[in-house]
Amino acid sequence: MLRSGMDIPACSEIASMPADALFPFLIDWMWESPSELIPSNEQIAQVRALLLQRHDADQSEVQRLVDECDAYLKE
Numbered sequence: 001m002l003r004s005g006m007d008i009p010a011c012s013e014i015a016s017m018p019a020d021a022l023f024p025f026l027i028d029w030m031w032e033s034p035s036e037l038i039p040s041n042e043q044i045a046q047v048r049a050l051l052l053q054r055h056d057a058d059q060s061e062v063q064r065l066v067d068e069c070d071a072y073l074k075e
Contacts, residue, residue: 007028019064030044048070
């Protein structure tokens with residue numbers, strides 16, 4: 001079992017994983033990861049771009065992830 005924030009989703013997972021399954025991984029990585037794994041603004045901007053390229057980018061679940069990325073980038 002992985003500790004919270006220790007699993008960093010791959011680009012392919014961000015592009016294809018169901019948004020509701022991806023949500024806890026991204027949230028934990030952004031907000032709960034140990035200092036060695038804290039994502040940079042560049043990494044989160046890349047995640048955001050991948051999310052917006054998804055075929056389901058207009059769905060509320062994906063938009064929720066985009067909103068979380070935006071919140072992270074404002075910190």
